[in-house]
Amino acid sequence: MSDASEILAPPSPPGFYEWLRKNLFSNWFNALLTIFSLVFLYLALVNVIRWMFFTADWRPVTGSPLLFLIGQYPRDQLWRPGLSLLICALLIGMSWGVWERYVKAFAIFLGILLGVLALIPLETPTITLVVRAVFLVCPFLIFGGFWVGRRSGVQGRHVTTLWLIAAIFILLVLLPGLSSIPALPVVPTTAWGGLLVTLLLAIGGIVLSFPIGVLLALGRRSSLPVVKLFSILFIEVVRGVPLVTILFMFSIILTLFMPAESRIDRILRALMAMVFFSAAYTAENVRGGLQAIPEGQVEAAKALGLSGLQITSFIVLPQALRLVIPNIVGQFISLFKDTTLVIIVGINDLLGIGNAVLNLQPDFVRLQMEVYLFITAIFWVFSYFMSYASLELEKALGVGER
Amino acid sequence: MSRKLLSVILVFTFLFAAFVPSALAQETGYGTILTRVLERGKVVCGIHTELLGFGYLDANGRNVGFDIDLCRAVAAAVLGDPEAIEPVPLTAADRGPALQTGEVDLITRNMTWTSKRDAEWGNFTWIVFYDGQGFLVRADEGIQTLQDMDGASVCVTTGTTTEKNLATSFADAGLTYEAVTFEETSAVYGAYEEGRCDVATSDKSQLAAVRAGFENPDDHVILDITISKEPLTPAVPSGDDQWFDIVKVVMWALINAEDYGVTSANVEEMKASEDATIRMLLGVEGDWGNVQLGLGADALANAIAAVGNYGEIYNRYFGEGGLAFVFPRGLNELWSNGGLIYAPPIK
8 A cells, every 4th residue: 555545635626516416405405495596586587677678667767867966957057067077087086096995996887887878878868968078088087097096106195185175166166156256157056956965965974974973972981071961962962863853953943043144055954964963873883982992002102101182093093993984884874875864854865856857747657666776776886885995994904803 | 069060051051052043033024025036136936846747847957837937927027037036945844934934935836725824834825726635536436426435445645634634525425435545645646556445535636647647547537526625825924015915916917917818929919909907917008016016017027928827837737738747727717717716907
């Protein structure tokens, strides 16, 4: 007997049939379950596909894509949202170049989507050649931005600054217009709508509520009684009230107290309500993270002679926030979806526009399934990319591995 | 202990400072709304964006509809430009507060005039559309009267006056029914179309809109029975009689214009009409009160030229071949044709 015969060959990878037998048909019950599931899947898929391509009537969606994108924004001022889109496309490209994998999937998806939108042979008079041209330029801008962003001189803080400048320019000058500039006639926000408003509320809500939430969380753990009590009061009151109530309070009750000429814009009122609401929840999420940081960390930092501000911002917060990424992103996704509630205060966000589209003409009224599914798909895409980015961030920071 | 008490007091002081208004809502007095409108160059109208025929959007996102045209008429009369409107979408719950706070100058949003709303919300100007709750049934069911519906299942939105009217009218007639209730209006018609109930009930104009959207509209009929009064009326905030009068007079002008055969097409030639009443309406002769109301003499002529007379507006959306759906004029015929649409003379 040679030595070689004693060394057993590694088990060969199971063949296809072997795999099937082991995993799907290991006993009569599993076999039955497999067959049943296959039949069910087949029937479901066939019916869904048949409905999507033959039964469903997509005219409400294909007939007025601009309504879904920007709502009632005056069509003779289309260049303004157009320019905003181009700026955003460039910056998304740069973000992809700088932050790589967090933005990559979204940037590529957006580029392809806009390219398809530009070239798709839809028979819609509302999408003119110029609009198509703008859509077509976007993928190139994204890629151009990526190329710029990858250069070593460009850093994250540059892109963040650019985003900030762009956001201020777009939201305060370009889209609303200024009465002093004749080329930019004022467009009241009651004419804004669709995805534009949904994204504005969601992104605005996320960006503004996060720092407030962090401050509230720190405040709640503060040793100063006034700060602490205020934080507790704010968090508990806001968390104890439904978002709908807060929206109503901001949009109706608040205006009862305000003089007619100093009235706050409707969308701003809704945004304030969203920020209020989200900040309270973010605060509790962050506080969870703060409590998980061992006291020894703070003591060690004190021993090194760091000041209180330094300890919080360089030792405690970075570790705490890293721990609560899943919760915070969950909160943001839920805030994004909660923006649909603004239709109850008369703002035509994506869902509101969907309802308006159902009333474009009599035969659209019963096409709710198509319109709502379309809106669902849009929400899913954005939520998915948010959750994807957070997973990538967790991987990069090694959350859950240490 | 005292430190804690102090902090509690401090916190509450901050909260009050934040929430208690520094200035209370400004009073709406005589002439204030017109001044604001002229300054702003726009009439702010509370409107609907999701009600086919009355207030909805076209494919370009422009506000259109019967109610929107009334708002445009006011803008044309006051500012000379039917496009000088700022439409503010309102929900049903928003309507009262929007009037009370003066957030809008005018509400043209499919709103029923009731005594309570008149007392609480603002001033209701002039009835422009007589609607009423009716019933939609399948043509082959052989239902014609309320009695035929005894024991039927009825689809209805829950928690609305619609549900209340239904209960009252059946109880008064000594009949029974089985309510199939839904939160959403759209769900009511979905269920009806699927055959989950024999009858659907709502305002007749809405039933007509829904029927027009069915695959086979002819299989369904709207019964002649009307079980509620829904006089749809534009309303203005309380406290400014001048603005109240302006909106009323514009509504009267649209109705009178149809009465006298003045249309958007012939308004210029009608200015030379032999009928003194028409010349007065169009502002070429005499004073119809425009001086007191702070308007130009041609204000009403502008309104008619911009959106047409009452009949033109009606037929644009509800006539045969109209933009929305067919809804026979019925009660909304002119008084001279056996309907209820009637307006005081402009003179």
